[in-house]
Amino acid sequence: MQLYDLHTHTNMSDARFPIEDLVEVEREQGHVLGVSDHLFCCGIYTLNDVKNYIEVLRQYPVYRGAEVNMEHRFNLPDALDDDIDYFIASVHSMPDGRGGFVPLNQYFSNRSGYSGEYQKNYSPDMSRYYLAYIIQMMEKTFSTQRVEILGHATVLPACDELYGTKFLTQWEDAVIDLCKRYGIALEISGLWRAPHVDMLRRAHEAGLKFSMGSDCHDRLQIGNLLYVEQMIETLGLEQEDFFVPRRQLSFE
């Protein structure tokens, strides 16, 4: 099976290494590479920044991806949009219940092992409400914006808190239904080792496509698709079960 690492970052957004290193390590690992830096945050803020980002990616034999916050509008003008091979839409904050959002940076850095400190900056009593809200947001995003991949769908404190509950199983099924309805690939994440195997099994039974991604921000995380390989083995996934961008990869 050809492994694709379609969820990667560089120091053009919030990773700690330049694109040269990413390309080099992934090549050694034998992966097909897609770069998916964060758009509209972390260094790439304006349409001009997006344009420059795309120009840099053109110099390498990589897919030109982008990770975007589902909480925001991220549509690009057609000329730029055509140059992006795929969008990964992810949730990076929790609704605050008053129409705003609370960023989850601390939760993410704690969960990926960068900091031991994580203070909840939202109320855990609201977990069900948050997840219901996020489903609505996913549907709105999928139905109005261009998305190819749903990034780290279950990496949310509310999912941890409700783990093992019937509510969460139903929520996961709702996510699977939405991906199915809008033709969006569900990401299997190397960094987050998520979603868990039972959800992936149900997604596979529903006929969803998956996407592979290391979500690397640190040199040691580059191309870490161990969890993806475990899931391929456990669930008997095949190449055709995975999303592949349409463009033929080559130097331009």
Ligand SMILES: [Zn+2]
């Ligand atoms: Zn993300």
Ligand SMILES: [Zn+2]
């Ligand atoms: Zn990411």
